[in-house]
Amino acid sequence: MAAPLTRSARGAAPARRPGQGRAVLVFLGPFFLLFTAVLILPVAYALWMSFFTEQSSGLGFGGTERVFSGLGNYTKALGDHGFTSSFLHVAAYCAVYIPVMIGVALALALFVDSAAAKAKRFVQFAVFMPHAVPGLIAAIVWTYLYTPGLSPVLDWIEGAGGHWDFFAPGSVVPSLVNVAAWQWIGYNMIIFFAALQAVPREVLEAGVMDGAGELRIALRIKLPMIRSAVFLTLLFTCVGVVQIFGEPMLLSKRAGSMGSDWSPMMFIYKAAFERHDYGLASSASLIVALVAGTLSYAVTRIGKRGDSA
Amino acid sequence: MSTQTAPSAPPEAAPGAEPAPAPGAPTARRAARKTAARPRRSGSMASRAVVNAVLLVAVLYTLMPLTWLLIAATKNHADLFGTGGFAFGDFRFFDNLRAVFTFGDGIFGRWLLNSLLYSVVGSLASSLISVAAGYCFDKYEFRGKGALFGLVLTGTLVPTVIITLPQYLLASEVGIVNTYWSVLVPALVNPFGVYLARVFSEGYVPGEVLEAARIDGASELRVFRSISLPMLLPGFMTLFLFSFTGSWNNFFGPLVMLNDQHLYPAVLGIYNWNQFVLERPEFYSLVITGSLVAVVPLALAFVGLQRFWRSGLSAGALK
Numbered sequence: 001m002a003a004p005l006t007r008s009a010r011g012a013a014p015a016r017r018p019g020q021g022r023a024v025l026v027f028l029g030p031f032f033l034l035f036t037a038v039l040i041l042p043v044a045y046a047l048w049m050s051f052f053t054e055q056s057s058g059l060g061f062g063g064t065e066r067v068f069s070g071l072g073n074y075t076k077a078l079g080d081h082g083f084t085s086s087f088l089h090v091a092a093y094c095a096v097y098i099p100v101m102i103g104v105a106l107a108l109a110l111f112v113d114s115a116a117a118k119a120k121r122f123v124q125f126a127v128f129m130p131h132a133v134p135g136l137i138a139a140i141v142w143t144y145l146y147t148p149g150l151s152p153v154l155d156w157i158e159g160a161g162g163h164w165d166f167f168a169p170g171s172v173v174p175s176l177v178n179v180a181a182w183q184w185i186g187y188n189m190i191i192f193f194a195a196l197q198a199v200p201r202e203v204l205e206a207g208v209m210d211g212a213g214e215l216r217i218a219l220r221i222k223l224p225m226i227r228s229a230v231f232l233t234l235l236f237t238c239v240g241v242v243q244i245f246g247e248p249m250l251l252s253k254r255a256g257s258m259g260s261d262w263s264p265m266m267f268i269y270k271a272a273f274e275r276h277d278y279g280l281a282s283s284a285s286l287i288v289a290l291v292a293g294t295l296s297y298a299v300t301r302i303g304k305r306g307d308s309a
Numbered sequence: 310m311s312t313q314t315a316p317s318a319p320p321e322a323a324p325g326a327e328p329a330p331a332p333g334a335p336t337a338r339r340a341a342r343k344t345a346a347r348p349r350r351s352g353s354m355a356s357r358a359v360v361n362a363v364l365l366v367a368v369l370y371t372l373m374p375l376t377w378l379l380i381a382a383t384k385n386h387a388d389l390f391g392t393g394g395f396a397f398g399d400f401r402f403f404d405n406l407r408a409v410f411t412f413g414d415g416i417f418g419r420w421l422l423n424s425l426l427y428s429v430v431g432s433l434a435s436s437l438i439s440v441a442a443g444y445c446f447d448k449y450e451f452r453g454k455g456a457l458f459g460l461v462l463t464g465t466l467v468p469t470v471i472i473t474l475p476q477y478l479l480a481s482e483v484g485i486v487n488t489y490w491s492v493l494v495p496a497l498v499n500p501f502g503v504y505l506a507r508v509f510s511e512g513y514v515p516g517e518v519l520e521a522a523r524i525d526g527a528s529e530l531r532v533f534r535s536i537s538l539p540m541l542l543p544g545f546m547t548l549f550l551f552s553f554t555g556s557w558n559n560f561f562g563p564l565v566m567l568n569d570q571h572l573y574p575a576v577l578g579i580y581n582w583n584q585f586v587l588e589r590p591e592f593y594s595l596v597i598t599g600s601l602v603a604v605v606p607l608a609l610a611f612v613g614l615q616r617f618w619r620s621g622l623s624a625g626a627l628k
Contacts, residue, residue: 020449020451021451023449023529026441027449028441028442028445031438031439031441031442031503034497034498035460035498038476038495038497039467039472039500041479042472043472045478045479046474046475046478049478111363117361117364118361118364122368123364123368126367126372127368127371129372129608130374130375132554132607132608132610133375133608134557134560134576134604135558136558136560136580137579137603137604138374141374141377141600145394150389150593152377152393152394152395182371185367185371215356239468242471243468243470243471245561246560246561246580250580250583253584253587268471269474272474272565278478281474282475285471285474288468289467289468292467293466296466297466
């Protein structure tokens with residue numbers, strides 16, 4: 001009696017029954033039909049496109065023809081200074097953004113979770129608010145807050161006797177990091193806080209009994225127990241960072257030093273819609289997707305190893 | 310419709326998570342800590358001040374740009390540059406609002422409606438598709454299930470923005486570029502939504518209830534529609550909210566797919582206006598007030614559907 005109950009409670013359907021095959025088709029069909037159309041086919045098409053290059057025939061009157069070029073587009077992309085340096089830009093951006101965003105979000109979550117914090121609900125609400133602002137609009141608002149004449153922030157800095165140019169070549173990365181951090185700290189803080197709420201109370205009490213202070217409990221007990229949430233955040237942050245487009249695109253209009261192919265996505269956009277080189281754009285897209293996939297995979301692997309250790 | 314169905318939804322039952330702040334627990338914890346920390350009373354006073362000072366700084370940082378946007382939307386062009394960022398000039402909010410909605414034959418209103426169409430229609434369909442698929446993965450056994458679910462998980466790793474260019478190339482081959490479909494259809498596929506829906510289905514829908522319904526002679530579809538779907542409603546709302554946010558924020562997809570301004574969503578339209586501000590600074594007011602208007606629906610959705618994004622976040626984080 002108990003065995004089938006737990007089995008069904010766990011969600012595994014018992015013996016096959018008539019109509020079940022049809023039901024599976026009806027439930028999964030729409031998703032996989034669209035999954036194929038929106039994901040698999042485009043990737044396959046891009047893969048195919050990436051092996052061809054367009055050549056204008058004759059004097060350019062006869063239109064263009066598609067010529068097989070093997071790995072030509074890939075070597076072209078990897079040999080393009082704009083493409084390779086766009087990865088360096090994003091790497092520099094990551095080096096600042098990931099530790100700052102995750103560090104601050106974690107610290108805030110631990111602070112809000114600590115007994116000392118006041119007005120916890122309001123703090124969570126206020127810190128989350130930026131996430132309700134569309135990313136592009138957040139970027140527009142911040143570029144305005146970086147603009148001399150318009151920005152109260154620059155007024156404050158000058159009032160304090162300082163000087164800062166948010167669009168200077170050396171300050172582009174921090175300016176971009178700030179926009180993304182503003183958007184995502186609250187969101188991830190809520191995730192971490194939710195995970196902290198699930199830490200068993202007995203474990204914390206045991207820590208207190210053993211004479212550990214609040215800081216020690218936070219670092220030695222709470223932090224390790226929400227590691228999976230931190231890795232999940234890291235995973236999504238990596239996937240997101242590789243795709244960065246709108247924010248640098250907006251900033252590059254003001255910061256001339258950035259150029260129009262600062263990030264890999266900007267390079268791809270330019271290759272497709274300014275150079276009309278779809279082969280190059282396709283191969284570059286696949287390279288970026290591969291990098292993103294590898295990165296995400298690496299993060300999950302590291303996360304898993306940490307869990308089993 | 311969503312707000313009406315919300316109260317009847319079953320209480321939060323996200324597996325493993327405790328979205329509702331259990332009132333008893335923190336106080337007990339606090340009490341336990343207070344007694345333990347008594348010997349270092351002064352140190353704890355200092356740390357209390359530090360903790361709350363840091364939280365205050367965080368709150369000021371996150372609210373500052375929004376406050377600026379709110380105040381800037383009330384100013385005319387001269388005051389925007391002439392007065393301090395947090396000082397009020399002449400109150401011109403309603404003039405600005407009128408300007409936003411009348412500029413270019415009122416195209417901004419059209420952009421908002423487009424955003425609404427992309428977000429509401431797209432998210433309803435995408436959430437239903439994800440819930441059905443996730444439920445199916447949870448409750449049925451069939452050949453190739455493991456492989457198919459692996460495919461879904463791989464799909465979550467494919468960056469959506471990067472897939473947009475291949476989608477564009479294919480869509481232009483098929484001839485649907487620059488139509489509503491070119492923005493709507495890609496938004497329907499959400500592999501992470503399927504994964505989350507499976508988690509929700511494990512948590513919300515007990516297998517015994519389905520068995521009982523089957524014994525009573527209900528068909529599989531009937532069971533899903535009349536029993537499982539109502540139980541999955543909180544999960545459905547969570548997916549809907551995530552998808553709604555994603556669509557409302559989507560900028561790269563429409564940028565690539567659409568040429569016709571009349572099909573633009575609000576965010577792309579505002580981006581377009583923003584392109585002009587350097588040559589024609591009077592566009593600043595349009596962009597600022599337009600941005601404020603475009604933020605409102607999303608902020609309302611978040612405030613109204615708070616419990617759903619909370620349970621969704623924790624379900625995603627803890628699994």
